[in-house]
Amino acid sequence: MKTAEHLSKVERAALEELRTRIIREFPDWTFHMTLFGSRARADAEPDSDMDVLLEVDQEHISFLEKQRLRRAASEASLQSGIVLSLLIVDEHTRKERGDFSVFQNIREEGISV
Numbered sequence: 001m002k003t004a005e006h007l008s009k010v011e012r013a014a015l016e017e018l019r020t021r022i023i024r025e026f027p028d029w030t031f032h033m034t035l036f037g038s039r040a041r042a043d044a045e046p047d048s049d050m051d052v053l054l055e056v057d058q059e060h061i062s063f064l065e066k067q068r069l070r071r072a073a074s075e076a077s078l079q080s081g082i083v084l085s086l087l088i089v090d091e092h093t094r095k096e097r098g099d100f101s102v103f104q105n106i107r108e109e110g111i112s113v
Contacts, residue, residue, distance in 0.1 A: 037050075
């Protein structure tokens with residue numbers, strides 16, 4: 001299993017800030033974050049974004065809830081200086097589209113954070 005050992009202090013802080021903001025916004029939710037893309041592979045450029053799969057343990061999340069999640073990511077991005085790009089998935093989407101190749105790729109290269 002891949003680990004986040006290669007992440008910089010700033011990258012780790014950005015992910016922790018994102019987690020903190022999501023918990024503050026949705027204190028009753030449980031969720032899982034997986035880092036994927038160039039930062040997970042350790043081949044990111046200094047200005048690369050940080051791709052995060054956010055799996056929310058809710059049957060369905062609304063458009064407004066997704067906006068609130070993206071706002072949390074934007075605020076964490078501003079604080080850290082790293083653009084956090086979210087792929088938000090609720091239980092309904094996981095059941096309906098869980099076998100799409102993007103999810104397979106994330107499972108193969110992703111790092112649980």
